[in-house]
Amino acid sequence: MGELEIRTAVAEDVPAIVALLADDPLGARRETPDDLAPYRAALTRIDADPNQHLVVAERAGRVVGTLQLSVIPGLSRRGATRSVIEGVRVHADERGAGLGTRLIEWAVDASRREGCVLVQLTSDRTRDDAHRFYERLGFEPSHLGFKLQLRPPL
Amino acid sequence: MGELEIRTAVAEDVPAIVALLADDPLGARRETPDDLAPYRAALTRIDADPNQHLVVAERAGRVVGTLQLSVIPGLSRRGATRSVIEGVRVHADERGAGLGTRLIEWAVDASRREGCVLVQLTSDRTRDDAHRFYERLGFEPSHLGFKLQLRPPL
Numbered sequence: 001m002g003e004l005e006i007r008t009a010v011a012e013d014v015p016a017i018v019a020l021l022a023d024d025p026l027g028a029r030r031e032t033p034d035d036l037a038p039y040r041a042a043l044t045r046i047d048a049d050p051n052q053h054l055v056v057a058e059r060a061g062r063v064v065g066t067l068q069l070s071v072i073p074g075l076s077r078r079g080a081t082r083s084v085i086e087g088v089r090v091h092a093d094e095r096g097a098g099l100g101t102r103l104i105e106w107a108v109d110a111s112r113r114e115g116c117v118l119v120q121l122t123s124d125r126t127r128d129d130a131h132r133f134y135e136r137l138g139f140e141p142s143h144l145g146f147k148l149q150l151r152p153p154l
Numbered sequence: 155m156g157e158l159e160i161r162t163a164v165a166e167d168v169p170a171i172v173a174l175l176a177d178d179p180l181g182a183r184r185e186t187p188d189d190l191a192p193y194r195a196a197l198t199r200i201d202a203d204p205n206q207h208l209v210v211a212e213r214a215g216r217v218v219g220t221l222q223l224s225v226i227p228g229l230s231r232r233g234a235t236r237s238v239i240e241g242v243r244v245h246a247d248e249r250g251a252g253l254g255t256r257l258i259e260w261a262v263d264a265s266r267r268e269g270c271v272l273v274q275l276t277s278d279r280t281r282d283d284a285h286r287f288y289e290r291l292g293f294e295p296s297h298l299g300f301k302l303q304l305r306p307p308l
Contacts, residue, residue: 075175078184108304146296150166
C-alpha cells in the first residue's frame with residue numbers, strides 16, 4: 001500500500017467524504033450522496049472557522065478516511081481548552097489495518113499542539129466495536145452522551 | 155424572587171462563575187477559585203470565538219447559573235451544524251426551582267437561531283439526577299461519551 005497522508009480537506013474531497021459518511025449502518029439513513037450542495041455549503045462554514053479542522057486520509061490519490069476536530073475554549077477545569085472529535089470514518093478496504101488509529105493519533109497530536117487539556121468524543125451506543133477501539137487508545141467511557149434533534153432529518 | 159436574566163458573561167462575572175463550577179462534587183477537585191488568572195485568560199479566548207456563547211443567569215444582581223454553548227459546523231447529517239452544551243451549573247439556592255430548565259431552554263432556542271439541527275451534551279455517568287433532568291427535557295441518551303486526558307489536572 002502507498003504512503004498515507006493526513007491533510008486538511010478541500011472542496012474536491014467532498015464527494016469522497018460524503019461517500020465515506022454514507023457507507024455506514026447509521027450514516028446510510030442520514031446522508032444524501034446524490035445531493036452534495038448542503039455538504040459544500042457546510043465545508044465553507046468549516047473553512048471560515050479557525051477552530052474547525054476537517055481532515056482526510058489519502059493513500060495513492062484516494063480518500064480512505066476522514067474525521068473532524070473542533071477546538072473549544074472553556075472556563076471549567078481551570079480554563080481548559082478541549083477538543084471534540086466527530087465524523088470518524090474509514091473506507092471499508094482499510095478497516096482493521098490501523099488507519100483508524102492513525103486518524104485518532106493525528107487528532108490527539110493536533111489537540112496537544114492547540115493546547116488542549118483533554119480530547120472527547122461520543123459514539124452511538126450501538127457501535128460496540130468503536131467503543132473497544134477507543135478504550136484501547138486510552139479513552140475512558142466516563143460519560144453518557146445526550147442528543148436533542150431540533151429538526152427532523154431531511 | 156426577582157426577574158431572571160440570561161445574558162452573555164463578562165469579565166466581572168468570572169469569580170461568580172468559578173464559584174459555581176467549584177460548588178459541585180466533581181468540580182470541587184478540578185477548580186481553583188483562589189487563582190482566577192487561567193479563567194480570565196480562557197474568557198478572552200471564548201470572547202474571540204464567535205461560535206462560543208458563555209452565559210450567566212442573573213437574579214437580583216447575583217449570578218445564579220451558567221452554561222456554555224458551542225456551535226459546530228460539520229459535514230455529517232447533510233452538512234448539519236450542531237451545538238454542544240458544556241459547564242451547566244445552578245447555584246445551590248436555586249436548585250429544583252426551574253433554573254436548569256430555563257438555561258437549557260435558552261440554549262435550545264439559541265441553537266435554533268444559529269441554524270443547528272441538533273443539540274448535544276455529555277454528562278458524567280455518576281450524575282444520575284442530571285440524566286433524568288435531560289431526559290425530561292427530551293434529550294435521548296443515545297451515545298457513550300469518551301474522554302482522553304492529555305495533561306494531568308494541575
